[in-house]
Amino acid sequence: MVQTPTYPLNAWYPAAWGHEVGRALTARTICDTDMVLYRRTDGAVAALEDACWHRLLPLSMGRLEGDQVVCGYHGLVFDAGGRCTHMPAQETINPSACVRAYPAVEKHRLIWVWPGDPAKADPARVPDFHWNDNDEWVGEGGTFYSLKCDYRLVADNLMDLTHETYVHAGSIGDEAITRVPFEVTHTDRTVTVTRWMEGIHPPPFWARMLGRPGTVDRWQIIRFEAPCVIAGDVGVAMAGTGARRGDRSRGVNGHFLAALAPETATTCHYFWNFVRNFRKDDAELTRALNLGHVNDGKGVYDQDYVVLEAQQRAIDRRARQPFYDLNIDAGALWARRLIERMIAAEHGGSPRLAAE
């Protein structure tokens, strides 16, 4: 069976939180590519192919020596550019002896790697994730490493929040979400889904955050940046106080943040955070919001986790059956279309684009 790629290679993907990568060797698979990550003595992060040129032992099983990696089997040494600088028991080093080096940058508290053509890697194109690392916003997130689903299922999930009504009833779900129309706009690299629910009773979570009785205007403005980042501007303000026109002063505002990396075609790494711009010094609230998302099966992302893996298993059992779409899928479908365009561009264009 010929498999269509599910991800572009020429893209920045999150590989780790910055604080996770230090002077130890960290193995990570991104886009079916095994990498070893480490921090050089100058603080920059290096990412090399995680297989020795000689006999394929993962370099992550070796050790760091300065900025170089020593293979744990026969002691070949590779510099941060992937070039072999030492071979055991021989003076001459085969000049073709090297492992691949992947562009890597640290930005917005995450390490981003580029598994594709290094010549095309422009650090300025790392997806916008500034809410994750900014004085205006505070929050502590987490990671689902090796989540057993196609990363695009997570994007589907976050681009359509009507699922909150069913998966997250009792916390952030609300019937209003399914009743109210929404708008989808897009650019070459982004999709935005905007939904305003005006004059509604807030769901339990937002009522607690706002801390005032009465109806609210609630917004969900979700921005996808291809191929792998979703940032959702969400909040409520007292009804009729002008939030929709730009005055959020009588409300509370947060962003849910998701940076996704395909590990394989059917597994992914999901870096998440939920940041807010209110009660920023309230560490207990920060902790409670973290646990509200992931808490040993009881958080809202734990609920999504179960759904996403079950959905992937169902897809695996029915390789050829297509999904059918609803109106609510408009945002997710545009997100997938932008991903497909990136994939097609790597393969010399595609007739699908013309027929679009």
Add this chain to the structure above:
Amino acid sequence: MVQTPTYPLNAWYPAAWGHEVGRALTARTICDTDMVLYRRTDGAVAALEDACWHRLLPLSMGRLEGDQVVCGYHGLVFDAGGRCTHMPAQETINPSACVRAYPAVEKHRLIWVWPGDPAKADPARVPDFHWNDNDEWVGEGGTFYSLKCDYRLVADNLMDLTHETYVHAGSIGDEAITRVPFEVTHTDRTVTVTRWMEGIHPPPFWARMLGRPGTVDRWQIIRFEAPCVIAGDVGVAMAGTGARRGDRSRGVNGHFLAALAPETATTCHYFWNFVRNFRKDDAELTRALNLGHVNDGKGVYDQDYVVLEAQQRAIDRRARQPFYDLNIDAGALWARRLIERMIAAEHGGSPRLAAE
């Protein structure tokens, strides 16, 4: 590799005990088909495709609302006929939005489903299993769900009881079984293997049941009904008291009952019971007979379980090697032949039948 189907789809298969299906959603796979089972408010059982039309999430992860199933992801609602009656955030429902509904009936204490063409499903053709639900017979059985073997290996096992001598030595096995000739007859849908062992010393189990010293006439009359039910009329009577001619009044009689459902080509569900028409009020005996069959590895069916799964593993390792047959396999071979005829009939007939 082209795989020959191992089961017909146009057939009634057991999917659950009646008491197991209620107002909760039960997932079950029959013939590689994922189903969700539930009991409607009128008491009838419904079986739907266990994958939402929209994004494939198993409907069994959703919830019941009256007679309808609400998907746990986006809230699509399906009625017991599989038709979508509600979509989130839209008024118009795509008329083609539906999941498959499978004919299901409750009979003889089991739920039977028909994974094939619904137009051909005739409740009158549910295999005879009346011993399982009849005042004349008493017994408590059990189920091996997801037994890791082709369901036909279980049929092979039960259609030839010479294996009792080796697998069940010390309880129901007896050298006499391998010495005595047997007779095989068949119709379009049934195979019957009849073996009479006259004037023999009873094996330990039957000696205890009869409760009288001396030799016995022992019978095993095993009836297969294609494709999935085996009922074995077994017992002993005092030797020479006319059991073979029809007078079983000086004996004890039971039926081992097996209703099989292929789960996949190499796994199956095995619903079993052992019923008797003597000491019917003796609850302790009922319990002892249940434990005699399945008891944490010590029952006779536990012994078969180990053999059947080992046999399947051996087959998996040698995909192309045929079985070789003995005289004792005559009944099992006829059973397989009837199954093959049903499969061939679904595929427009087969040259094998002509060459038979």
Add this chain to the structure above:
Amino acid sequence: MVQTPTYPLNAWYPAAWGHEVGRALTARTICDTDMVLYRRTDGAVAALEDACWHRLLPLSMGRLEGDQVVCGYHGLVFDAGGRCTHMPAQETINPSACVRAYPAVEKHRLIWVWPGDPAKADPARVPDFHWNDNDEWVGEGGTFYSLKCDYRLVADNLMDLTHETYVHAGSIGDEAITRVPFEVTHTDRTVTVTRWMEGIHPPPFWARMLGRPGTVDRWQIIRFEAPCVIAGDVGVAMAGTGARRGDRSRGVNGHFLAALAPETATTCHYFWNFVRNFRKDDAELTRALNLGHVNDGKGVYDQDYVVLEAQQRAIDRRARQPFYDLNIDAGALWARRLIERMIAAEHGGSPRLAAE
């Protein structure tokens, strides 16, 4: 994908330690061939195909009756030559009813089996392993059954000891190994790698064994006998006392011994020992040397184990990528070449040999 065989079938492979095979049935897979091993009443070892002719149940699940095996399902009986001598419920035995019998011999404390053409099995060709069973040498070894790597990776490992410097730093590893040249010679069936490190400081292990201060002459003379045995003559003597010229009287000497059997293309059984000709009555030393090799993750072979399985996983993920070779691989490459010749010879010769 057409897979090249990784092992010849016409060869003696180790299947068990002699003391492991008695009057119980032992299942073992050698070269993807399931065998059942047992000791006959005359003390000789028999090896039969581990699948009944009739319905494929592993014969190892049956029982011994004299020198014959009784199948645990329907009681077919096979003699030590694999011929069926009893069938249930029938007088006549199909003369073609038999299972394969494999030549088996016991030598040097191991049971060796020949999975290929029995007519070619010459007990005189069992690889030399005499150090394992000889008054001159003492030691207690062990086995890694079902080690998850191609057996040739173990041969690679043992034919090039520069890996000691990196995998076994702190015990037997030493920088000297990678600095000193070595010599490779070969015959039709053997490869020998010889390395002398003269006037060096001994690594910790050998310093303790020698028990005298000062520099040493250290040797590693590793002999491979195709396709599956490696014996390494290793030791140290006081520097300049003539060890290289043959006088080892001022030194200590051991042999590491490895007998390998492919279980499948990617798993193997690895029978090992380390024998010595000094302090032969010191049982505590024998025990310490055993634990030095395998000790719940802390022995030197435990370290190799981790490397070998990681290497196999890396190979599995990159089926088409070749290894690249270093000078240090010369011995291992010759070992692989002899194995390939044996494989080619079984398939009617190979153009590779001409092009060599």
